[in-house]
Amino acid sequence: MAADKQPQRKKIEATGQMMKIMSDYFYDLNDAAKSDERKVAWCTSVGPAELLRAMGFAVHFPENHAAMLGATRMATELIPEANTIGYSPDICSYLTADIGAYLKGSSPLAKAYPGIEGPPKPDVLVYNTNQCRDVQDWFSWYAKELDVPCIGITSPKNFTDVSEILIDDVTRQIEALIPTLEEVSGKKLDPQKLRETVALSRECTELWRQVLETAAATPAPLTFFDGTIHMGPAVVLRGTQQAVDYYQQLLAELQQRIADQVAAVDGEKHRIYWEGMPVWGRLRQHSELFSELQASVLVSTYCSSWVFPDFDAEQPIRSMAKAYLGLFIVRSDAYKEEYIKQMLKKFQIDGIIYHDAKTCPCNSNSRYGMPQRLEEETGIPSLVISGDLNDLRCVSDEQTRTNVEAFIEQLEEK
Amino acid sequence: MTETVYVGLDMGASRTKVAVIDHQGRLLGHAVKKSGIDFGATAALCLDASLEMAGVTRSQIGDAVATGYGRNNVDFVTEKNKTEIGCHARGCHQQFSGAITIIDIGGQDNKLIKLDERGRRSSFKMNRKCAAGTGAFLEEMSSRLDIPLEEMNNLARQATEMIKLGSYCTVFSATEVLENIRHGKPVADIIRGIFYSMIQRVLEMDSLTDKVVLSGGVVAHNPYLVEMTEELIGRPVLLPEFPQLTGAYGAALYALDGTKT
Structure with missing residues (x-):
């Protein structure tokens, strides 16, 4: 399919503000790691960040660092470093890229932020296996390497409903983390501070939901590829006022785009749902590929995974448990299919793209017949x-280009 | 002669194909050459050869469409292009009516394309980033056995038994082949096993409709693969007159279609 014109990549004005708060966040982390008073916790992306933040930890998210390694295309060179010490090329390439980067003393943070050498040295590592087992293996390696405590939540998996029994289980597991965290931080948990943090997280994710749902408009004002960039604060700064402020600004800009009928993809003809992880090293190419074809990839499971409607300041720990169990990735296919069906309807989707990520089985939902079932049910x-x-x-x-072009041709034949 | 013709170029990873058709979709000329490293030169050679066969000149080209792996990378008489999936579908639909499943076995990839009654694509699958079941697999095995590619088909026919290969990895399969040679197994039986492995890899990509069409250069040059497919699926398959030209023919039809809208 010939590209008649170069695709226009529309810059989101709020990006500058996002870069600033992300920069402030990384410098703050760096300062915390150097200070005697402040403590640094590493946390999985849907781990108990609210608890850590409420206890005064500066929180680093290795998955964010790994995604940066991917987006800067440093990962592929670094993964083999981890392979050579026994971490297979078939397992999570976030894990292998991040450990490879550590072994090689390399980090995109050092390139982007003068004065920062790399991720902050942790005082404690805290995981939640709601995403996969790999996060536990990943953190365990660092625990041994850096001689720091590694604690976490072993999450139930593959359930359809978030039952009270499961919430009880995870609530107790979160509570069990507190003594170790108090010992590391040297401070008692302040329940009021935790309530405030959970309230801010709730506000942040609610705004993030509204941002993503602007894409239900026709034409959609933002794409999945924009979302993968702008989700940064929802991942690393949830529970803070900066994230809330940022998403208010972004939401206002997108609402204005809707009012002005500004499309993220010029001449939007096809509305696509993206299921699975982004290919971080190909964000720009994929964005341009779809734009050329007047196809707007406007909504995804991935970006929507940082929407946690269950956070409740009145029941902070129990609602954290409920929120972490509500995550898409940890649920059964029955739940996932129902969720996707609702999204297809809400966003008026013409076609779905499943990214089968070689090293991420938990985020690759095309392996157990889901595409066939959903296609049969929804057409x-x-x-x-x-x-x-x-x-x-x-x-x-x-192969990606040919597949995508042929898919759009197929949609055009409908 | 001032007849207007329509041209399809299929710039494949292994071979370049050109088809020239008239306003009724009849094939007038065609050419196939190894793609090599200079795609532009190969495309031009194929174009001139097929125009000569059709008895026309470049000035009579009404329109043209390019397809295949190199469709975006070659200067040709057109900037219009379509995917090879679309072109194989178009080419087969012209020749076979009703709902069909097209199995295209190419040099670098396989496609399994399903068309509805009206020739619209309902789904398609391409092989994963792996040579299993492609012409590249056959080329690798031919090289390992030191048997020219063109002799593989006849040798497979001569087999009295079949040595099945257990792996879908080309490298592991090559090791299995060498192991069987070391054990003194007849080469013909091994080659039949190689063919069987190729077809199995393709058939496991998706379910089939009743009517199945085989296309692509690999079946064009290895008719034994067609027989084996029929044996495996338990019914006859349909074969275009020029299986290797299906993509180029479909591209030419798209060029012709474009002039009618």
Whole structure:
């Protein structure tokens, strides 16, 4: 399919503010790691960040660092470093890229932020296996390497309903983290501070939901590719006022775009749902590929995973448990399919793209017949593309292009 | 002669194909050459050869469409292009009516394309980033056995038994082949096993409709694969007159379609 004109990439004005608060966040982390008073916790992206923040920890998210390694295309060179010490190329390429970066003394933070050498040295590592087992393996390696405590939540998995029994379980597991965290931080947990943090997290994710739902407008004012960039504060700064302020600004800009009928993709003809991880090292290429075809990839499971409607300041720990259990990735296919069906309807989707990420089985929902079941139920066609989140050795650009172009041709024949 | 013709170029990873058709979609000329490293030169050679066969000149080209792996990378008489999936579908629909499943076995990839009664694509699958079941697999095995590619088909026919290969990895399969040679197994039986492995890899990509069409260069040059497919699926398959030209023919039809809208 010939590209008649170069796609226009519309810059979101709020990006500058996002860069600033992300920069402030990384410098603050760096300062915390150097200070004697402040403590640093590493946390998985849907781990108990609210608890850590309320206890005064500066919180680093290794998944965020790994995504940066992917987006800067440093990952593929670093993954083999972890492979050589026994971490297979078939396991999570966030894990292998991040550990590889540590072994090589390399970090995108050092390139982007003068004065920062790399991720902050942790005082404690806190995981939640609601995403996968790999996060526990990942943190365990650092625990041994850096001789710091590693604690976490072993999450139930593959359930359809978030039952009270499951919430009881995870609530107790979160409570069990507190003594160790108090010992490391040297401070008692302040319940009021925790309530405030949970309230801010709730506000942040509610705004993030509203931001993502602007894409229900026709034409959509933002794409999945924009979302992967602008979700940064929702991941690393939830529970803070900065994140809340930022999403208010972003939301206002997107609402203005809707009022002005500004499309993220000029001449939007096809509305696409993205299921699975982004290919971080190909964000720009994929964004341009779809734009050329007048296809707007406007909503995704991935970006929507940082919407936690269950946070409740009145029941901070129990609502944290409920929120972490509500995560898409940890649920059964029955739940996931119902969720996707609602999204297809809400966003008026014409086609679904499943990214089968070689090293991320938990985020690859095309392996147990879901595309076929959903297609049969909804009549909405789907395409599975093979790739990976970080390891570009698993990505074939030519195959991706041909598959996507053929898929859009198929939609045009409908 | 002033007849207007329509041209399809299929710039494949292994071979370049050109088809020239008239306003009724009849094939007038065609050419196939190894793609090599200079795609532009190969495309031009194929174009001139097929125009000559059709008895026309470049000035008579009404329109043209390019497809295939190199469709975006070659200077040709057109900037219009379509995916090979679309072109194989278009080419097959022209020749076979009703709902069909097209199995295209190419040099670098396989496609399994389903068309509805009206020739619209309802789904398609391409092989994963892996050579299993592609022409590249056959080329690798031919090289390992030191048997020219063109002799593989006849040798497979001569087999009395079949040595099945257990792996879908080309490298592991090559090791299995060498192991069987070391054990003194007849080469013909091994080659039949190689063919069987190729077809199995393709058939496991998706379910099939009743009517199945085989296309692509690999079946064009290895008719034994067609027989084996029929045996495996338990019914006859349909074969275009020029299986290797299906993509180029479909592209030419798209060029013709474009002039009618």
